[in-house]
Amino acid sequence: xxxxxxxxxxxxxxxxxxxxxxxxxxxxxxxxxxxxxxxxxxxxxxxxxxxxxxxxxxxxxxxxxxxxxxxxxxxxxxxxxxxxxxxxxxxxxxxxxxxxxxxxxxxxxxxxxxxxxxxxxxxxxxxxxxxxxxxxxxxxxxxxxxxxxxxxxxxxxxxxxxxxxxxxxxxxxxxxxxxxxxxxxxxxxxxxxxxxxxxxxxxxxxxxxxxxxxxxxxxxxxxxxxxxxxxxxxxxxxxxxxxxxxxxxxxxxxxxxxxxxxxxxxxxxxxxxxxxxxxxxxxxxxxxxxxxxxxxxxxxxxxxxxxxxxxxxxxxxxxxxxxxxxxxxxxxxxxxxxxxxxxxxxxxxxxxxxxxxxxxxxxxxxxxxxxxxxxxxxxxxxxxxxxxxxxxxxxxxxxxxxxxxxxxxxxxxxxxxxxxxx
Amino acid sequence: xxxxxxxxxxxxxxxxxxxxxxxxxxxxxxxxxxxxxxxxxxxxxxxxxxxxxxxxxxxxxxxxxxxxxxxxxxxxxxxxxxxxxxxxxxxxxxxxxxxxxxxxxxxxxxxxxxxxxxxxxxxxxxxxxxxxxxxxxxxxxxxxxxxxxxxxxxxxxxxxxxxxxxxxxxxxxxxxxxxxxxxxxxxxxxxxxxxxxxxxxxxxxxxxxxxxxxxxxxxxxxxxxxxxxxxxxxxxxxxxxxxxxxxxxxxxxxxxxxxxxxxxxxxxxxxxxxxxxxxxxxxxxxxxxxxxxxxxxxxxxxxxx
Numbered sequence: 001x002x003x004x005x006x007x008x009x010x011x012x013x014x015x016x017x018x019x020x021x022x023x024x025x026x027x028x029x030x031x032x033x034x035x036x037x038x039x040x041x042x043x044x045x046x047x048x049x050x051x052x053x054x055x056x057x058x059x060x061x062x063x064x065x066x067x068x069x070x071x072x073x074x075x076x077x078x079x080x081x082x083x084x085x086x087x088x089x090x091x092x093x094x095x096x097x098x099x100x101x102x103x104x105x106x107x108x109x110x111x112x113x114x115x116x117x118x119x120x121x122x123x124x125x126x127x128x129x130x131x132x133x134x135x136x137x138x139x140x141x142x143x144x145x146x147x148x149x150x151x152x153x154x155x156x157x158x159x160x161x162x163x164x165x166x167x168x169x170x171x172x173x174x175x176x177x178x179x180x181x182x183x184x185x186x187x188x189x190x191x192x193x194x195x196x197x198x199x200x201x202x203x204x205x206x207x208x209x210x211x212x213x214x215x216x217x218x219x220x221x222x223x224x225x226x227x228x229x230x231x232x233x234x235x236x237x238x239x240x241x242x243x244x245x246x247x248x249x250x251x252x253x254x255x256x257x258x259x260x261x262x263x264x265x266x267x268x269x270x271x272x273x274x275x276x277x278x279x280x281x282x283x284x285x286x287x288x289x290x291x292x293x294x295x296x297x298x299x300x301x302x303x304x305x306x307x308x309x310x311x312x313x314x315x316x317x318x319x320x321x322x323x324x325x326x327x328x329x330x331x332x333x334x335x336x337x338x339x340x341x342x343x344x345x346x347x348x349x350x351x352x353x354x355x356x357x358x359x360x361x362x363x364x365x366x367x368x369x370x371x372x373x374x375x376x377x378x379x380x381x382x383x384x385x386x387x388x389x390x391x392x393x394x395x396x397x398x399x400x401x402x403x404x405x406x407x408x409x410x411x412x413x414x415x416x417x418x419x420x421x422x
Numbered sequence: 423x424x425x426x427x428x429x430x431x432x433x434x435x436x437x438x439x440x441x442x443x444x445x446x447x448x449x450x451x452x453x454x455x456x457x458x459x460x461x462x463x464x465x466x467x468x469x470x471x472x473x474x475x476x477x478x479x480x481x482x483x484x485x486x487x488x489x490x491x492x493x494x495x496x497x498x499x500x501x502x503x504x505x506x507x508x509x510x511x512x513x514x515x516x517x518x519x520x521x522x523x524x525x526x527x528x529x530x531x532x533x534x535x536x537x538x539x540x541x542x543x544x545x546x547x548x549x550x551x552x553x554x555x556x557x558x559x560x561x562x563x564x565x566x567x568x569x570x571x572x573x574x575x576x577x578x579x580x581x582x583x584x585x586x587x588x589x590x591x592x593x594x595x596x597x598x599x600x601x602x603x604x605x606x607x608x609x610x611x612x613x614x615x616x617x618x619x620x621x622x623x624x625x626x627x628x629x630x631x632x633x634x635x636x637x638x639x640x641x642x643x644x645x646x647x648x649x650x651x652x653x654x655x656x657x658x659x660x661x662x663x664x665x666x667x668x669x670x671x672x673x674x675x676x677x678x679x680x681x682x683x684x685x686x687x688x689x690x691x692x693x694x695x696x697x698x699x700x701x702x703x704x705x706x707x708x709x710x711x712x713x714x715x716x717x718x719x720x721x722x723x724x725x726x727x
Contacts (some may be wrong), residue, residue, distance in 0.1 A: 004520045010508070017510040017551070250506035254567075257470050258493045259521040356566035 003260050025234045026280055037220045050081045053131045054090045054102035061110025062208035070143050101136035103123050114162040157261030220292035225374030226347040228284050229367050231339045236317040239273040244327045266409045268398045274314045297377040301384045308391050309370040311398025319401040322408025341365045369393040423448040423606045438464040451601050453621030454610040461630040462610040466579045470500045499573030503580045505560045509553040513563045517570055524571035538566040560591035575606045611724040614713050633720040634673030642711045648682040652713040655703040665695035
């Protein structure tokens, strides 16, 4: 035991002295998580930039103003940045792609509406943008529909507006009062149809902090397990590769000149792989918690799932190293093995989105059971009972591959430990 | 102290050792002299327990290497040919780790590492990472690791390979000092002067076999009091044979002949026969009785070949 502890502490100390490779491997899952999280937003919805819409108002009348001010109310104002422009400036800006769309209110728009003539709003869209001009178009269409509906329902009061406007003035509060009284009578007639709706809803706004806790879905929690598994497998690989590196540099051979036996060396190397992978996984989860606001769920299932995952990573890598003779072989084989395991296990694309066949195939990848368990804990806040199948697979596989790998490595280390020439 | 009997070792089709045997007495420096690929490292690896022989036996301090390997390794200090250190760690950390594997701990470990660091003159750099050391400094730390647990038997595999003269003198001085304290040393080298100056007995090894063994005096006796003369030129072996009557021929081939002569006049008489016959002679070299001439006589080539 003393030899194993000495060898283990030496491995960990050396890794701490040159941590670059492990840090780089830890950056992979963090960067993937960050990018995907930023693309889809913290809650998993896309946050669009404010849509810049140019307004060319050739009418300068009451309804043109009505339309423009309607687009700058409430949530529309947060979505749309309406910029009044002259025609020449507006066209130039559109040609340079400096806005998503331009709405042109034609001359005589107000008068034509009051005369119940058909009017046309012109929308020019920026062809280099896909979604934003469509949103601007939809908003304009909605505003036009509202205006159109209003004109039909309130034809009488609107007639009064016309006479006021023709007097060369804008409606006063008193004018509007009169018109609203008229509108009220019309509304009372349809009261039975529009009052006391059987279905109601209530919107509550909670504080940002509460929202984070109660949101229940954090896209980072959905992405991190998959990307973390890629990183952890490569970190285990780096830790175990140290055995071959020691073979190359001669320290492994030198260990055999001391009272240390092969089983001490192999056991210590497996333990150091486990410890280094464990340390990296804890750091990744802590960054997930404090950097990405991921709720880590209940402690017991999380710890058991974490240990199972680390066992699995250590075991799988140990097993493969039992067959590999050189660092070059490790480069060629293990990168491919890890990528395939992660691909089929759902590290890169969520397995649920890969179809039924892939879901079946994915279950043969140990990575699937690791990711699935973490998602149940981090995303769905499930307990121990719900992750029992995951734990059974991870622990069984981990223990079996570690034992098999240890036996294979013991033979490899005995034979290949000394690289001295004749 | 060390008894090696008829050990053989093959790597695939290559026979690295073809049945070598020798005995090393307690407190003695025993040298293995041979060119690269002669089998020196394989022999050292077997003695230190790194490799098992295909046949034969090795007994150290009365213990069989196959049966009591761990006990033997506790009293052995092995300094491998390649520099086997953890470069990320400092010299002191390296020493603490390797010393710990030999059972040293606490104060004893600290004192032992301080002592060996002073011995090689690296106390002031003890806390620098080994990666920042020069090749010579690494060689010295490589030596320290083999000595930190004060082993009774020290196996050194070309410890001065590729280092500057000053570091070499330092290392050779340390080895002499260890021997003066009663340690037993096996020293492999392909530097003739090291073997001549350091070793009490020398085994000349080539092609997996010990060609000769003994003290320097005993070995030079093999060529007697004669000079070894090598003549290179443009001639066939049949042509040369006509000129070699009455001369002790050591080796003869086309364009080269090596002879043993006891007096310088014999050399001029021999050369005169070549010149008279109109044979072109390019180079003549004369070696007085030495380890080198012994080596050449035994192996048919110079060490640098």
